[in-house]
Amino acid sequence: MATVIREGRIANDSWRLLDAEIARLSYPAEDGLLPDFPANPELIVPLALWRRRREDLLERGGRLGVRLAPEDTAETIVADLGHFDLVAVEFPVFTDGRGYSTGRLLRERFGFRGELRAVGDVLHDQLLALYRCGFDAFALREDHDAEAARAAFHEISSFYQGDARDSRPLFRRRVAAEQGALSVRSGTASERRVPRCEQRE
Amino acid sequence: MYRYDDIDQQLVQERVAQFRDQTRRFLAGELGEDEFRPLRLQNGLYVQRFAPMLRIAIPYGLLSSRQLRRLAHIAREYDRGYGHFSTRQNLQLNWPKLEDVPDILAELAEVQMHAIQTSGNCVRNTTTDHFAGVARDEIVDSFVWCELIRQWSTFHPEFAHLPRKFKIAVNGASADRAATFLHDIGLHALRNDAGETGFRVIVGGGMGRTPIIGHAIREFLPWRHLLTYLDAVLRVYNRQGRRDNKYKARIKILVKELGPAEFARQVEAEWSRLADGPGTLIEDEVRRIEARFTRPEYETLAPFDVGYEARRTAEPAFAAWIKRNVHPHKLHGYAAVTLSLKRTGVPPGDATADQMEAVADLADRYSFGELRVSHEQNLILADVAQRDLHAMWREARRIGFATPNVGLLTNIIACPGGDFCSLANAKSIPVAEAIQRRFDDLDYQHDIGELDLNISGCMNSCGHHHVGHIGILGVDKNGEEWYQITIGGNQGLSKAVAPAAAGTPAALGRVIGPSFARADVPDVIERLIETYLEMRDSEHERFVDCVWRIGIEAFKEAVYGNRDQRRSHRERQLAAA
């Protein structure tokens, strides 16, 4: 079974991405009927297929995910977000950074709480930024060592900006920390003492 | 100097460890060349014509003597004993070994330096006025804002893979010494009538093969909103900038295609969702950053130092240096000094390790241990007491950094060009040298007056040729090196006086005609200069202002002759090609 990295762990993946079959599933077969969807309880469909067979997909029951290409904006699926347990954002090449904005918007602006999965050319060295943009599942490219890639989440422990994990930039976390509330570290960072602000000395 | 706090320090150290592991994986074959490329680029490492090139960030051009000594040490230990100060206020090493780079970065981290985001398609080092904090025409000290932008841009999660590189410049004085109209984003720090700080926001300027003067999309953005507004601009660009063609991927093309008004509308729409959110700056933070900057402990000095005045009268060479290389300071009795890295025979911007150490000593002795790198590839000691100028000058002369040519023709800006850069069409360093030799006579240079001559080895314009009063661009014709010449470019308003008298605004140079072989370039420059000297209104009219007043026709004619002569020139050229 395929695996994904989910919240820092390697997990079995039960989702099936309907990618190769999109053409077959989009049009009526020789008998004039639209083909049935595979029996998997968990399906990820490309946006085009969702648009074409929305009612059938909703009727089918089971969990549903949608896959966005880089040019599909978060805004295009806002109205439908309630139907999806998963949104997969595609990175055809890892240097195409549009999906980072898509992730943040889905999480921060449109409040998507399901699984946000990065698919395609997803590599060890992009994981941390993706995570900060709200992605919580990563279908790592097959030639990358998933076990080793888990280290990516801990390579840098603190960041200046706010992100999809913690909307507060460091300067607000600092203020909160000074008021005794929380650690200044962002994201998954493990325990660390709040540094004194020696600039005040 | 900005001093790191624990978190700043930890971040650069973790970055070193991260890159060490990435380099290890690459060398072990676990990481392909294509995957390693953006990682090394985001750590400043290019693969050049002969060896990797490492670009070290000098945030907003500010350096301490301790940092400069470390750079000298790195140049000596890991390179061939010299470095190149670039037009982006960075330092480039041309011969480091890939496997040494993690160690070099570790050495940098020890002195609060790094090479983060000095290349790659991300937000690059923010540049500013090299007289920030000391200029008489200063409105707002830009360093604090530059540091805030540095922090905001460092490892920004959303903007690590933009369509193309992204450069921000901040200027806080009435003269524009940061070329803000020629950056992806240019910021003018201002004060409104109520005395509050804010920014005029200019987007979509740039050089390269499609040079464009930027457009102001906001006249006054209150300081609180600076970072959220930057987020909004970058987000619009990240989502919509072209990714299908790298020559159309800069933000300037998007702004041009949408039109500045539509681009501004989209930015405002995006920003309206971010405004007043958690990214909004708070006063405490600005104060905190301000307080982390060390400031010189100035003395109260008399406006004029008697000894200094006497020397100036008695020693013409000293006076000539004062005239060109010493600049007014906001405090009485102090001056800012440019150490010229433009001595004839030395590639513009190059400095040896020994020279770096000597400059570090000068900074310690005469300028509170700090210095700046200017985008004109010179070094600046910003806080020298007038009474020390003479002694300092003598020492600067000894190390070859006192050529009194700042603002003059031989203060050439040139990119590394074909001698080092694999993208080059043509060499730039020998051209600079030939011109410097031709105009070696300083009196003549002084007579010509202020003139920016900029050379790029290719359309990427690292030598800022578009905004040179005279610009020289290396072009390739059937595999041969040729040079195209533009005149009338300007990096921005140059004088801190009423707008009407402030000279030519930011402008792009216009091509005078077909290009030239390398050997002809000094002649052509000479003819341009002669024409200017003939045509100028008075010696107060600079070359660039003269070009804008009379147009380029007279210059063209001087260079190519009249139309018939021009045609035969073209034919000869075709025959030669």
Ligand code: SF4
């Ligand atoms: S302008 Fe061209 S030749 Fe010069 S450094 Fe830039 S890329 Fe290289």
